Amino acid sequence: MEDQQLFTIAIYTENHVGLLNQLSIIFTRRCLNIESVSASASAIEGVHKIHLTCFSDRRSLEKAIQQIERRIDVIKAFLYTDEEVVHQEVALYKVSTQKLLEEKNLEEIIRRHNARILDITPDYTILEKTGHSDETESLFQELKSYDLTQFVRSGRISITKSPIELVDAYLSSQEERRKRLTHDD
Amino acid sequence: MSEIITGAEAIVRGLICEGVDRVFGYPGGAIIPVYDTLYDYADKITHVLTRHEQGAIHAAQGYARASLRTGVVIVTSGPGAANVITGLSDANVDCTPLVVIIGQVNSWLLGSDSFQETDVVGITQPISKWTIQIRNSADIPAALAKAFYIANTGRPGPVVLDIAKDAQTGTLEWDRYRRCNFIRSYIPYPEVHDTDLQVVASLINSADRPLVLAGHGVMISGAEKELSALVEKADLPVASTLLGLSTMPSDHPMYKGMLGMHGNIGPNVNTNRADLIVAVGMRFDDRVTGELDKYAPNAKIVHIDIDAAEFDKNVKSYVKIHGDAREVLHRLYPFVREAKHTDWQKSFDTCAKIETEKIIQPELCNDDPDGMCKMGEVARKVSLAAGIDPILVTDVGLNQMLSARYFRYTAPRSIITSGGLGTMGFGLPAGIGAKMGAPHRTVCVFTGDGGIQMTVQELGTIMQYGVAVKIIVLNNNYLGNVRQWQALFYNNRFSQTPMVNPDFVELADAYGIKAENVEKRSQLDGAITRMMEYDGPYMLNVTVDECDMVFPMTPNGCAVDYVMLSKDEIFDVNTLND
Ligand SMILES: Cc1cc2nc3c(=O)[nH]c(=O)nc-3n(C[C@H](O)[C@H](O)[C@H](O)COP(=O)(O)OP(=O)(O)OC[C@H]3O[C@@H](n4cnc5c(N)ncnc54)[C@H](O)[C@@H]3O)c2cc1C
Ligand SMILES: Cc1ncc(C[n+]2csc(CCOP(=O)(O)OP(=O)(O)O)c2C)c(N)n1
Ligand SMILES: [Mg+2]
Numbered sequence: 001m002e003d004q005q006l007f008t009i010a011i012y013t014e015n016h017v018g019l020l021n022q023l024s025i026i027f028t029r030r031c032l033n034i035e036s037v038s039a040s041a042s043a044i045e046g047v048h049k050i051h052l053t054c055f056s057d058r059r060s061l062e063k064a065i066q067q068i069e070r071r072i073d074v075i076k077a078f079l080y081t082d083e084e085v086v087h088q089e090v091a092l093y094k095v096s097t098q099k100l101l102e103e104k105n106l107e108e109i110i111r112r113h114n115a116r117i118l119d120i121t122p123d124y125t126i127l128e129k130t131g132h133s134d135e136t137e138s139l140f141q142e143l144k145s146y147d148l149t150q151f152v153r154s155g156r157i158s159i160t161k162s163p164i165e166l167v168d169a170y171l172s173s174q175e176e177r178r179k180r181l182t183h184d185d
Numbered sequence: 186m187s188e189i190i191t192g193a194e195a196i197v198r199g200l201i202c203e204g205v206d207r208v209f210g211y212p213g214g215a216i217i218p219v220y221d222t223l224y225d226y227a228d229k230i231t232h233v234l235t236r237h238e239q240g241a242i243h244a245a246q247g248y249a250r251a252s253l254r255t256g257v258v259i260v261t262s263g264p265g266a267a268n269v270i271t272g273l274s275d276a277n278v279d280c281t282p283l284v285v286i287i288g289q290v291n292s293w294l295l296g297s298d299s300f301q302e303t304d305v306v307g308i309t310q311p312i313s314k315w316t317i318q319i320r321n322s323a324d325i326p327a328a329l330a331k332a333f334y335i336a337n338t339g340r341p342g343p344v345v346l347d348i349a350k351d352a353q354t355g356t357l358e359w360d361r362y363r364r365c366n367f368i369r370s371y372i373p374y375p376e377v378h379d380t381d382l383q384v385v386a387s388l389i390n391s392a393d394r395p396l397v398l399a400g401h402g403v404m405i406s407g408a409e410k411e412l413s414a415l416v417e418k419a420d421l422p423v424a425s426t427l428l429g430l431s432t433m434p435s436d437h438p439m440y441k442g443m444l445g446m447h448g449n450i451g452p453n454v455n456t457n458r459a460d461l462i463v464a465v466g467m468r469f470d471d472r473v474t475g476e477l478d479k480y481a482p483n484a485k486i487v488h489i490d491i492d493a494a495e496f497d498k499n500v501k502s503y504v505k506i507h508g509d510a511r512e513v514l515h516r517l518y519p520f521v522r523e524a525k526h527t528d529w530q531k532s533f534d535t536c537a538k539i540e541t542e543k544i545i546q547p548e549l550c551n552d553d554p555d556g557m558c559k560m561g562e563v564a565r566k567v568s569l570a571a572g573i574d575p576i577l578v579t580d581v582g583l584n585q586m587l588s589a590r591y592f593r594y595t596a597p598r599s600i601i602t603s604g605g606l607g608t609m610g611f612g613l614p615a616g617i618g619a620k621m622g623a624p625h626r627t628v629c630v631f632t633g634d635g636g637i638q639m640t641v642q643e644l645g646t647i648m649q650y651g652v653a654v655k656i657i658v659l660n661n662n663y664l665g666n667v668r669q670w671q672a673l674f675y676n677n678r679f680s681q682t683p684m685v686n687p688d689f690v691e692l693a694d695a696y697g698i699k700a701e702n703v704e705k706r707s708q709l710d711g712a713i714t715r716m717m718e719y720d721g722p723y724m725l726n727v728t729v730d731e732c733d734m735v736f737p738m739t740p741n742g743c744a745v746d747y748v749m750l751s752k753d754e755i756f757d758v759n760t761l762n763d
Contacts, residue, residue: 014370017318018306025311066494072315072335075370171369178367 002057006035008085008158009061011050011068012042012075012167019073023050026067032056036089038155044171047075053156076167080160087158091136092118093127093143094150100125106146113139124149187360192322193218193353196286197226199329202362205257207248207621209233209241213261215301216288218353220259233621233650236642238265240614242272243640246281247618250601251576251626253407255282255337256618262288263301266308266347271608273343274312278605279428280401282341284332285313292320292349305347314342322355326362334365339373340492341405374491377508377516384504385463385487386520389419392461394483394529396452397421398444398473401428401604402466402490408511409433409597412465415514419521422533424452426467428604431594441533445473447586447735450748450756451536457746458532458761459484466490466510469499470605479744489513532761539760543750544736548591554707557730560587560659563709564631567657568592570713571627576601578619578628580612580636582666584659586735588631598623610639616654617646627655627717634660634686644696647722655716656698656724658689661731669734673752689726700724 013019020039027034035053042049054061061079068077097120100106110117115129129139133156140151190198196219200208208230212220223232235241238260245256256276260269266287276283289295290302310316315335319328325348332344389395403412409432416423416439424444425432433440442449444456456462462484467473474480480500488495488502489510496505506513548561564587568575574596579585581603589600601619603611616630637658647654661668664682671679693700703712703725716723737756738749748756 018310018316021307022310029311063494063498066496066498070492070494072368072371174369174372178369181367 002059004055004057005081006053006055007058007061008080008082008087008156009052009054009065009077010080010158010160011052011077013048013050014073014075015041015046015048016073019048020050022071022073023052023068026064027054030060030064032060032064036155038157040157044167047167051155051157076170078160078166080158084162085158085160087132087156088130089133089136089154089156091129091140091151091153093129093140093148094124095127095143096147096149097122097125099146103146109139109142113142115139187358189356190359191218191222191353192325192348192355192357193222195322195325195357195359196329196348196353197222197230198359199326199362200257201226201229203255203329203333203364205230205255207231207233208257208259209235209245209248209618210259211235211238211241211261211265213265213288213301215262215290215350216259216265216286216353218350219286219288232259233617233646235614235617236645237640238268239271239610240617240640240643240646242269242276242283242285243608243611243614244618244621244643244646245283246272246276246279246611247578247601247615248622249281249283249618251598251619251622253405253598254622255284255333258283258285260285260287261301262290262305263303266303266305270308270312271606273309273345275603275606275608275611276343277312277314279603280341280405281343282337283343284329284336285343285345287345287347288353289318289347289349291351293351295320295349305345309345309347313345316345316347318347318349319352320349322352322357325352325357326359327365330363330365331368334368335371339371374509374512375493375507377506377513379516381504381506382513382517383520385506386517388461388485388487388504389421389463390522390524393526394455394459395419395421395461395463395526396455396459396484397423398462398464398467399423399425399429399432400465400467401426402510403429403432404597405466406491406510408465408514411511411514411518413437413439415518415521418518419524420526420530421463422455422526422530424448424456426470426473426604427589427602428600429467430589431597431599434596435594442537443590445470446475446739447590447737449537450540450737451533453737453739453745453748454536454756454758454761455532456481457483457744461485461487463487464489464502465514468495471499474499475739475743475745475747535761539756540737543754548587551706555705558703558706558709558727560584560729560733561591563657563659563727563729564588564591565593566709566713567629567655570717571629571655572717573626574599575627575629576619576623578602578612578616578630580630580632581607581609582633582636582664583661583669583733583735584631584633584636584665586666587659590735609633609636611636613637613640613656614643614646616656617643617652620652620654630654630656632656632658633665634658634662634689635664635684637689638686641692644693644698647698648696651721653721656722658724658726659729660686660689660726661729661733662686663731665731665733668731672732672734674740689724693724698722698724700726703727
């Protein structure tokens with residue numbers, strides 16, 4: 001068995017209904033557990049970008065990527081290790097305002113973790129922390145002892161460090177092909 | 186000039202613009218508008234009404250594989266849709282181009298568990314090349330065009346259109362139909378580079394023991410001539426997968442036989458002795474490779490395939506050529522040098538000699554007139570009596586393995602069989618479609634007593650349309666293939682494999698299909714002659730011995746060169762090492 005690690009999978013797709021389903025069944029079939037998901041529009045008009053993280057070995061995920069790319073509506077899919085991308089996630093925390101005022105070191109914790117306050121009411125305060133999962137996790141661990149009532153963490157989003165934009169290159173070569181084809185018509 | 190037409194009308198006109206003149210299907214509430222339109226276009230599109238939707242989709246598969254055209258299926262929602270699932274899965278794994286049009290409930294009812302609603306997109310997505318739900322009439326022409334483009338380009342496969350009833354009854358503006366030739370996220374025919382081909386050529390030019398594996402993809406791309414030219418020039422022995430059978434004629438000097446679990450000895454044993462394997466349009470199914478860790482240990486593997494997802498999926502390759510087999514083989518030709526591999530070629534003959542003696546002769550050359558026929562013997566005789574370039578269509582089981590092994594192939598696309606899914610019940614309806622797709626060729630359907638009963642209702646379709654298929658039931662009154670495993674690996678405990686069967690001749694008779702029994706060898710030749718001379722459908726119910734098995738056999742989990750010649754004899758690989 002090869003070494004297991006957390007990989008980021010970035011998938012560029014057409015914006016069609018049912019796409020996430022097409023992708024998730026590929027993971028299900030291969031018994032791969034998706035750790036996090038995040039989907040949104042990309043910088044390219046009409047192109048959707050889906051980020052998944054998955055804890056597995058490279059070979060298994062490479063096979064999954066091949067099967068993902070085989071889907072007609074998928075434009076490109078990539079597999080990254082943490083070193084190859086800049087990645088972030090957002091976490092929100094709801095703590096008791098009372099506690100926050102009482103316990104001096106809570107304020108210190110917030111500052112130390114570089115968290116932000118999004119909302120304060122007499123009952124609760126909502127904090128936000130953006131960072132790597134170990135960072136959002138460590139704030140969670142500290143807040144646990146202070147009447148934390150809700151905690152939620154987004155899926156990972158990432159941007160590649162490579163200077164080459166493969167999807168742009170692919171799309172422009174496809175655009176060339178389309179023009180040739182309509183020309184032949 | 187544009188006009189206002191209904192969605193149903195657009196579907197039918199679109200089919201005609203795609204060159205469709207035959208569809209297979211079964212009507213129902215959610216697809217009635219399309220059937221109503223088909224009524225007006227009966228002069229342009231022949232609709233074949235099968236007796237079950239599974240029959241319709243297998244018939245469309247047979248049609249597609251015999252003609253290389255796209256098979257079209259039209260069925261209703263809910264149960265109609267559910268009944269095509271087996272065929273979709275089968276077509277998906279066996280690279281068969283289909284457009285499957287499924288009626289769906291009115292769009293405003295979607296998701297409400299309304300009458301005959303089923304989640305077609307959800308169910309079919311994992312087993313089709315592409316699926317789309319259409320809720321607006323105006324989306325129909327473009328979706329249909331896309332469906333045909335996707336189904337029959339690149340690696341072919343089934344495409345599903347799930348069309349809400351109100352999209353069929355609603356209207357749209359129609360001016361002209363635009364066929365699709367471009368999808369941004371899809372490259373069906375990737376570019377092949379000479380530099381990669383030169384690498385392959387130098388491997389071929391320096392190999393001592395090269396072996397070419399020809400798969401279904403060679404025939405899908407129509408690369409049979411290019412393959413022969415290449416292997417004749419460089420003196421390369423060729424072995425084929427089950428679905429690659431008939432890529433080369435059975436008697437071609439370079440053709441060495443079938444690979445895999447029930448393939449020929451030479452191709453399997455020499456897979457593990459080869460120093461170079463060039464796999465073309467085949468996907469290293471586990472029935473072909475046996476135990477992966479012991480597969481082709483001495484060979485560098487070149488994998489030529491149009492589907493990048495096949496590379497390194499099962500077998501790691503040394504060079505991958507992502508492209509269409511025909512183009513690749515054509516462009517490879519000039520880089521390959523003429524060569525001779527005399528000793529290597531001879532080693533196949535050595536294997537063939539042993540196989541002939543131990544397995545083929547006993548299967549084909551028994552001359553006891555009162556004995557029961559052997560399955561292989563029947564297949565060989567039928568193929569030789571069936572005129573020019575007959576097509577073998579099989580069901581699944583011993584009947585499949587033995588007819589595939591012993592049928593003589595003279596032209597490409599002469600075998601239509603359920604390979605990847607192994608669907609019992611495939612044979613009879615696929616035979617109907619094959620005959621419609623290749624009307625001038627004799628279609629011989631080999632089936633078992635078990636398999637035929639899974640879709641036996643299609644005798645009604647044969648009757649209604651007078652489809653001139655020749656049906657050969659190899660009747661051992663057993664689920665024979667399972668019985669073989671029980672005999673070899675489960676201590677003769679024949680759990681739920683014996684079957685009490687109807688009188689198949691009387692059954693055929695009830696459908697007005699001529700039929701006769703062949704109980705012993707002396708009756709075989711006459712029966713085959715009568716069947717072939719008869720102008721129309723015909724059935725032979727041939728009694729075969731329940732104890733007959735198919736050999737050679739590489740059992741599950743064994744290396745390909747572990748070849749059982751019988752229950753108690755293993756092929757000795759050392760025979761080749763002197
Ligand atoms: C009871 C039973 C026993 C069996 N025993 C055997 C056996 O002994 N031996 C055996 O071989 N099989 C056997 N099979 C069948 C086996 O399961 C597979 O179906 C078969 O091996 C697949 O053959 P294939 O890879 O050639 O075809 P496919 O599965 O159809 O794959 C075709 C390949 O060609 C590629 N392709 C398609 N178009 C092109 C193109 N234009 N250019 C290039 N590539 C293209 C596709 O991407 C795909 O990778 C058995 C099946 C059953 C039911
Ligand atoms: C739909 C389906 N169910 C079960 C099987 C498992 N199976 C494979 S071969 C076989 C026996 C086939 O019996 P028969 O049709 O009589 O053919 P024979 O092997 O006897 O020639 C069975 C049950 C299958 N392939 N397909
Ligand atoms: Mg049987």
